[in-house]
Amino acid sequence: xxxxxxxxxxxxxxxxxxxxxxxxxxxxxxxxxxxxxxxxxxxxxxxxxxxxxxxxxxxxxxxxxxxxxxxxxxxxxxxxxxxxxxxxxxxxxxxxxxxxxxxxxxxxxxxxxxxxxxxxxxxxxxxxxxxxxxxxxxxxxxxxxxxxxxxxxxxxxxxxxxxxxxxxxxxxxxxxxxxxxxxxxxxxxxxxxxxxxxxxxxxxxxxxxxxxxxxxxxxxxxxxxxxxxxxxxxxxxxxxxxxxxxxxxxxxxxxxxxxxxxxxxxxxxxxxxxxxxxxx
Amino acid sequence: xxxxxxxxxxxxxxxxxxxxxxxxxxxxxxxxxxxxxxxxxxxxxxxxxxxxxxxxxxxxxxxxxxxxxxxxxxxxxxxxxxxxxxxxxxxxxxxxxxxxxxxxxxxxxxxxxxxxxxxxxxxxxxxxxxxxxxxxxxxxxxxxxxxxxxx
Numbered sequence: 001x002x003x004x005x006x007x008x009x010x011x012x013x014x015x016x017x018x019x020x021x022x023x024x025x026x027x028x029x030x031x032x033x034x035x036x037x038x039x040x041x042x043x044x045x046x047x048x049x050x051x052x053x054x055x056x057x058x059x060x061x062x063x064x065x066x067x068x069x070x071x072x073x074x075x076x077x078x079x080x081x082x083x084x085x086x087x088x089x090x091x092x093x094x095x096x097x098x099x100x101x102x103x104x105x106x107x108x109x110x111x112x113x114x115x116x117x118x119x120x121x122x123x124x125x126x127x128x129x130x131x132x133x134x135x136x137x138x139x140x141x142x143x144x145x146x147x148x149x150x151x152x153x154x155x156x157x158x159x160x161x162x163x164x165x166x167x168x169x170x171x172x173x174x175x176x177x178x179x180x181x182x183x184x185x186x187x188x189x190x191x192x193x194x195x196x197x198x199x200x201x202x203x204x205x206x207x208x209x210x211x212x213x214x215x216x217x218x219x220x221x222x223x224x225x226x227x228x229x230x231x232x233x234x235x236x237x238x239x240x241x242x243x244x245x246x247x248x249x250x251x252x253x254x255x256x257x258x259x260x261x262x263x264x265x266x267x268x269x270x271x272x273x274x275x276x277x278x279x280x
Numbered sequence: 281x282x283x284x285x286x287x288x289x290x291x292x293x294x295x296x297x298x299x300x301x302x303x304x305x306x307x308x309x310x311x312x313x314x315x316x317x318x319x320x321x322x323x324x325x326x327x328x329x330x331x332x333x334x335x336x337x338x339x340x341x342x343x344x345x346x347x348x349x350x351x352x353x354x355x356x357x358x359x360x361x362x363x364x365x366x367x368x369x370x371x372x373x374x375x376x377x378x379x380x381x382x383x384x385x386x387x388x389x390x391x392x393x394x395x396x397x398x399x400x401x402x403x404x405x406x407x408x409x410x411x412x413x414x415x416x417x418x419x420x421x422x423x424x425x426x427x428x429x430x431x
Contacts, residue, residue, distance in 0.1 A: 001320045008281065008298035008344050038340040039321040042301075051298070053345060077334075103411025104397075105388055106322060108334040109341070190410040 003041035006049050010056045017057055018141045018166060024050045026163045031055075032075050032114035035106045060113070060168060063087060070172045074113020078125075079104065081112055090174045093201045096183035097128040103191045116152075117167045119159050119219075121253065122193040124185065126153055127214030130222055131199040134172045140164040146171070156218045178204030182277040184270050185215070188257070195258045198270040202278040207231075211275065216267050217250050225249070226275070235279055243268050243275075285346045287312070288356040298344050303327040305343035306353060314354040314383050318413070325412035328384035329353050335391035354383035357390060365429060366390060373425040377416035385412045385422065398431035 011017035021028055029048035031037055032055065040046035054060055060075035063086050070090045072081060081087050082098040101107055101115070101124050115125040116136060129136075129149040136152050138145050138161060152160050161167060175181075185197035197214040209230040211223035229235075229242040247267055252260035283294050287310060294309060303317045306329070318326035320339045327338040330352040357364045363371065366389055376382045388411065392398050399405040405426040409419050 002301070002304075003299045005297065005299050008342065010344075010347070034340050034342075035322060035337075038342075042320050042339070051342075055345060079334075103325070104392070104408055105325060105328050105335040105337060105411050106340075108391075109336045190407060 001042050003038070004044055004047040006047075006051050008051045008053060010053045012056065014057050014059050014139070014166070014168070015141075017052055017054060018139065018164075020050075020052050021166065022141050022164050024052070028052055030117075030166060032117075033077070033106075033110035034114075035102065035110040036114070036118045036120065054166070060166075065090060065174070068174050070174060072112050072170050072172065074116075074167050074169055075111050076113075077108055078102070078110045078112060078115070079107035082107065089177075091132065091172045092175055092179060093132055093181040093183060093199055094125075094128050094172060096181050097124040097199060100124045100183065100185050100187075100191075100194070100197070106191075112170060113167045116170060117159060117161060119153050119155075119157050120193075121156050121218050121220070122197070122215040123220075124183070124194065124197060124214065127197055127199050127212050127220040128183075129153075129170060129172075130214075130220045131201065131210050131212030132172050132175075133210070134170050136167050137169045137171065138162075138165045139168050140166075144168075150222065153219045175201065176204050180204075180278040182274040184274050184277075186266055186270060193257065196263055196266045196270050198267070198274040200271075200274040200278050206279075209275070209279075211271070213246075213250070213267055213271060216252055216263050218253065221250055223271070226271075236276060239272060239275060240268075243271050246271075281344055283344055283347050285348065286350045288352055294343075296343050298342060300343045301339055302329075302331075302341040302343045302346060302351075303338035306338060306351075309343075312353050312355050316380055316383055318380070318384075323413070324381070324384075325388065326381050326384040328387050328412065330387055330391050333391065333394065335388045352387070352390075354386055357386060364390075366393065369425040369429040370422070373421045373428055375417065375421035375425040381412055381414045385409070385414070388412060389426065393431070396431070399426055400431075402427060 028050040062073045180202040182200045185194040194215040199212045201210040211226045214220035223246045225246045226242045252263045254260040316326040318324035322337045322340045405423045
């Protein structure tokens with residue numbers, strides 16, 4: 001229950017961190033809040049030989065409005081984002097999702113970018129990023145690229161990040177005032193990993209619905225059928241049919257927490273509750 | 281690597297291995313055994329302490345990461361053997377039995393008091409306490425202590 005030996009670097013700034021990462025390559029792991037990485041290291045499921053601590057890179061933390069997007073620095077603590085008026089006002093679905101992330105003490109240390117880069121299938125923040133069509137900014141020493149959430153999360157704990165890149169921020173489109181959101185999840189205990197989570201956002205004019213399902217498959221799913229169906233069908237009358245069709249198309253996870261069939265049934269209930277909460 | 285930080289108001293300097301967990305540094309090097317190591321994977325919350333004003337799991341931080349920081353443990357709560365109001369509330373409401381989880385809960389609550397984030401209802405108190413496992417009390421005494429003490 002103690003981590004294997006490693007060398008630790010505490011870079012002065014982002015350039016320094018990127019330089020260290022380029023130098024050490026795949027031997028190095030970045031550490032932000034450490035709320036997922038350190039348990040893995042304590043259990044020796046992760047044994048990096050070099051750790052680069054991003055907590056010393058002030059430029060990676062902070063939340064700001066920039067035109068029609070909200071930019072949240074990767075090292076912004078989850079609790080800071082949860083308490084942020086900017087996030088509450090302009091990305092209410094993210095606020096709603098953050099309430100379900102871990103516990104007060106783990107949110108005080110855990111970061112937004114760390115959770116995204118970790119890409120746990122049950123991560124509330126990954127689900128919110130997918131549903132909100134957020135993008136992430138990835139940097140190496142020479143280039144900066146912007147990747148859509150749908151292209152960033154590839155598989156269970158696998159992302160499009162290259163070994164020399166740092167996820168530096170998440171960029172979320174501003175939700176206009178009057179946007180309605182609903183985020184629900186089912187877990188055995190509060191703060192535990194979700195068995196199923198659903199996220200829904202309705203635009204203020206009521207003309208666009210964004211829907212996502214998390215913890216159900218290797219990567220959270222954008223429910224395109226329901227989103228499209230919302231434009232053409234009569235909801236809530238057609239909702240059950242749309243949900244059944246949506247879930248039938250998902251390759252549901254089966255693990256110690258729940259079987260695939262249990263997950264698919266729970267997802268249908270969770271999703272229906274979420275959609276009804278915003279449209280009724 | 282060299283570590284310089286403040287622990288319970290006192291300047292500490294030590295030569296440590298990067299892999300040394302903060303909880304082990306506190307218990308084994310500084311001999312402050314009030315902080316308890318439980319699961320060592322961030323689940324139980326027993327090792328929660330305050331670093332730079334925030335409650336954190338000391339089993340999920342490396343001691344090296346507290347360089348330049350201010351660390352507080354449960355030993356900082358009482359002064360001159362007089363219990364703090366928070367500790368007295370726990371005593372009054374029988375909020376502990378074996379006491380293993382208590383330091384982590386007290387430090388989480390202490391941080392909330394200082395951050396003006398004290399639970400305003402029983403529901404909020406229970407939600408907060410879900411971050412700390414207690415196998416003795418059933419939490420009722422702690423909820424009573426939180427509501428009884430008030431913000």
